[in-house]
Amino acid sequence: xxxxxxxxxxxxxxxxxxxxxxxxxxxxxxxxxxxxxxxxxxxxxxxxxxxxxxxxxxxxxxxxxxxxxxxxxxxxxxxxxxxxxxxxxxxxxxxxxxxxxxxxxxxxxxxxxxxxxxxxxxxxxxxxxxxxxxxxxxxxxxxxxxxxxxxxxxxxxxxxxxxxxxxxxxxxxxxxxxxxxxxxxxxxxxxxxxxxxxxxxxxxxxxxxxxxxxxxxxxxxxxxxxxxxxxxxxxxxxxxxxxxxxxxxxxxxxxxxxxxxxxxxxxxxxxxxxxxxxxxxxxxxxxxxxxxxxxxxxxxxxxxxxxxxxxxxxxxxxxxxxxxxxxxxxxxxxxxxxxxxxxxxxxxxxxxxxxxxxxxxxxxxxxxxxxxxxxxxxxxxxxxxxxxxxxxxxxxxxxxxxxxxxxxxxxxxxxxxxxxxxxxxxxxxxxxxxxxxxxxxxxxxxxxxxxxxxxxxxxxxxxxxxxxxxxxxxxxxxxxxxxxxxxxxxxxxxxxxxxxxxxxxxxxxxxxxxxxxxxxxxxxxxxxxx
Numbered sequence: 001x002x003x004x005x006x007x008x009x010x011x012x013x014x015x016x017x018x019x020x021x022x023x024x025x026x027x028x029x030x031x032x033x034x035x036x037x038x039x040x041x042x043x044x045x046x047x048x049x050x051x052x053x054x055x056x057x058x059x060x061x062x063x064x065x066x067x068x069x070x071x072x073x074x075x076x077x078x079x080x081x082x083x084x085x086x087x088x089x090x091x092x093x094x095x096x097x098x099x100x101x102x103x104x105x106x107x108x109x110x111x112x113x114x115x116x117x118x119x120x121x122x123x124x125x126x127x128x129x130x131x132x133x134x135x136x137x138x139x140x141x142x143x144x145x146x147x148x149x150x151x152x153x154x155x156x157x158x159x160x161x162x163x164x165x166x167x168x169x170x171x172x173x174x175x176x177x178x179x180x181x182x183x184x185x186x187x188x189x190x191x192x193x194x195x196x197x198x199x200x201x202x203x204x205x206x207x208x209x210x211x212x213x214x215x216x217x218x219x220x221x222x223x224x225x226x227x228x229x230x231x232x233x234x235x236x237x238x239x240x241x242x243x244x245x246x247x248x249x250x251x252x253x254x255x256x257x258x259x260x261x262x263x264x265x266x267x268x269x270x271x272x273x274x275x276x277x278x279x280x281x282x283x284x285x286x287x288x289x290x291x292x293x294x295x296x297x298x299x300x301x302x303x304x305x306x307x308x309x310x311x312x313x314x315x316x317x318x319x320x321x322x323x324x325x326x327x328x329x330x331x332x333x334x335x336x337x338x339x340x341x342x343x344x345x346x347x348x349x350x351x352x353x354x355x356x357x358x359x360x361x362x363x364x365x366x367x368x369x370x371x372x373x374x375x376x377x378x379x380x381x382x383x384x385x386x387x388x389x390x391x392x393x394x395x396x397x398x399x400x401x402x403x404x405x406x407x408x409x410x411x412x413x414x415x416x417x418x419x420x421x422x423x424x425x426x427x428x429x430x431x432x433x434x435x436x437x438x439x440x441x442x443x444x445x446x447x448x449x450x451x452x453x454x455x456x457x458x459x460x461x462x463x464x465x466x467x468x469x470x471x472x473x474x475x476x477x478x479x480x481x482x483x484x485x486x487x488x489x490x491x492x493x494x495x496x497x498x499x500x501x502x503x504x505x506x507x508x509x510x511x512x513x514x515x516x517x518x519x520x521x522x523x524x525x526x527x528x529x530x
Contacts, residue, residue, distance in 0.1 A: 034234030036269035037078030046303035072234030073105025073206035128160025133177035157192035189227035208236030239266035261291030329400030345434035352518035354436035361470025383436035415488035420463035
């Protein structure tokens with residue numbers, strides 16, 4: 001990976017990608033999605049699904065003259081459709097849906113740059129990224145920083161903005177010069193407002209709404225800008241519900257005190273965001289127009305549409321892939337006594353995963369020693385929450401669930417790591433609300449995300465001692481904000497992906513007649529003396 005660097009945004013004079021709509025229109029509707037994560041079919045509650053999403057989008061297009069569709073990234077990774085077919089399903093379906101604007105998420109890089117380039121060159125929407133410089137790579141020329149749509153004589157500028165890949169995207173998967181979000185956004189937005197005379201500037205982002213680390217969020221972007229009028233976001237899986245602004249406000253004051261609308265639709269395509277703009281309001285200019293003039297609503301994506309009304313072309317396209325997915329989706333490999341969720345920072349699923357990591361890597365180390373290799377016993381294990389992608393509901397567990405829960409091409413590793421480096425990463429983990437750690441470890445906090453100490457096997461961790469840790473290669477590289485893990489010495493790496501031994505363990509438990517019943521007790525705990 002080339003060195004990540006701060007580069008001043010250079011905005012080239014580009015031809016306008018103008019999209020002309022019929023005259024005499026009074027409003028513009030922007031439909032947006034984000035983080036759909038290969039959720040091709042509705043979930044068990046009938047939520048989501050690409051066919052249902054297309055039906056909603058078509059119904060809005062039939063009712064409105066001017067509709068622009070936008071996706072804010074991470075439309076892949078999270079189901080067997082991507083695990084098995086690597087984007088062959090998602091990319092054509094996005095084209096069939098007729099998206100007008102698309103940007104990258106971080107998971108688009110999961111199969112590497114070459115695979116991404118091959119897939120993204122098929123994208124029929126405008127492909128935007130203002131702050132990823134791919135010069136000299138296979139993605140050179142695939143993206144442009146902005147596009148302008150002309151709607152009823154009004155010029156609407158769209159900017160694409162991407163997350164800082166450091167400690168998030170594996171260096172094996174991305175090669176980019178990253179330009180900082182805020183200065184890049186402000187320069188491009190000023191260019192669109194002052195040089196191209198855009199009436200409205202929209203930032204389409206995959207940087208996140210909620211603050212988890214030092215990286216820029218949508219809120220911070222708005223607070224530091226004056227020329228951006230609307231933000232359509234992704235990455236943090238935040239459901240910004242205008243009906244409940246007290247949780248995640250949809251109106252944020254910019255650098256000049258003007259309110260800017262921001263929207264995000266959660267994850268898995270369960271909602272479509274709808275922004276409605278009265279184009280006459282844009283005549284007020286930047287000083288008179290603010291986010292309160294943009295109507296915002298969330299449209300739930302459900303299975304309410306009759307089967308015979310769904311897009312027949314898309315159904316025919318999905319059918320052969322669905323056969324392959326269904327063949328493993330319904331094979332039962334175990335049974336869980338509890339509902340275990342991936343959308344919490346700690347809990348049964350995180351405990352289960354970390355405990356299996358410890359057992360598996362300990363077994364491997366024991367086998368290597370028995371074969372004459374000099375490798376110590378594994379002391380503890382870590383699993384990042386971001387590597388656990390699905391819930392595991394109470395009841396039957398299927399092969400498809402396991403493969404979807406652990407979909408990445410990560411491998412288990414055994415590393416030697418100084419205590420001070422583990423403690424530093426736990427400081428970050430405590431601030432984020434937790435991660436998966438093995439049962440012999442407790443991270444003690446003040447209850448407000450501040451680390452007090454790390455305890456292992458009943459003793460406070462020694463910062464100067466070297467510990468042997470089982471984890472996955474992605475975390476060991478220092479990703480997911482566990483930067484100090486990168487100071488490790490690697491002792492062993494598995495030759496199969498994480499899902500393979502995990503699936504074998506579930507199958508073995510089933511053979512023994514044992515249900516899956518992990519400890520539910522939190523391992524990030526508050527000091528009882530506080």
